[in-house]
Amino acid sequence: MPQLDSGGGGAGGGDDLGAPDELLAFQDEGEEQDDKSRDSAAGPERDLAELKSSLVNESEGAAGGAEVPGAGGGARGEAEALGREHTSQRLFPDKLPESLEDGLKAPECASGMYKDTVYSAFNLLMHYPPPAGAGQHPQPQPPLHNKASQPAHSVPQLSPLYEHFSSPHPTPAPADISQKQVHRPLQTPDLSGFYSLTSGSMGQLPHTVSWFTHPPLMLGSGVPGHPAAIPHPAIVPPSAKQELQPYDRSLKTQAESKVEKEAKKPTIKKPLNAFMLYMKEMRAKVIAECTLKESAAINQILGRRWHALSREEQAKYYELARKERQLHMQLYPGWSARDNYGKKKRRSREKHQESNTGGKRNAFGTYPEKAAAPAPFLPMTVL
DNA sequence: CAACCTTTGAAGATT
């Protein structure tokens, strides 16, 4: 049983939350931090289109805050920051399509955030369905939905979502949400096994964990035959992707039945790490701001923004990620990341390694500076 | 149409 850090701790047990070079990174974020505050002070509700067009024009001369170095002129400060920043942050300088550059030229691509994060937090909610058979266990209601007694400020970005799900009259769900067909509270009294921690250590966690642990309860996805079962992003139903080897088809044997059987098993995805959570939350915003759709480019921007985040901001995501992992462990006790190894087909490994030598990621799959074991971040204690 | 690209972080695998 994973020992949950009690609310006060958060960092207890030396659990993760390590941002290896956060300190280094943060030292470099002066400009970006300024950028951020500047942005937030500048009336974020400005008409986006107008803002964009004007910024694109301005960027020609001002070259203010080019998000991606090498994309166009690039701001001096930005470039400087980059120089001091991770060498890994040299982001495919010559690869950017023009449309991309246009998008990246807009200063708002490098700043302006932390708003309207409801939809993505919903994704968090949606992430973990109850394991099969979960509905068979009676479950005492975790003392979590008592939102009234819980401060709504611990994780500002998520609280709106929390409100959304706990309020009898939730705020209108973003399009993203509605698409997911939220079946609201079934209050299925089960999953006790998976929330046993709620009564104990879990109960001491900040309120976010409350809704965090609820979704599986309410959504009831992934449970075969469950009337309210809905598809869930975390559990990927074996799709047509599930490749049946040619020889399997001819062999109507145990092998096939085995394959079929496994095919029926939904894939349990890895829990998202802090950065992934951040990306999920901010992607739409970046897309809106930068007129970009290419994920690779967006991810670069998000990567930089991630480094530009304040310690506290990052800490929230580390904490969320930690809870995700904990919840994941609770939901899928036997699951291992190894389970998904080899499920993604790689076209050519050589190509991969080749690119690794290109100076971005080292063979370690990370950056030189990051290769060292990350020091625990201990966000909760600090906060 | 599946893999790639791109990011960071976690964790399994290998040396």
Add this chain to the structure above:
DNA sequence: AATCTTCAAAGGTTG
């Protein structure tokens, strides 16, 4: 223990 590899999201691009 240190190093290396894979996967997690995502959507346009590419082979």
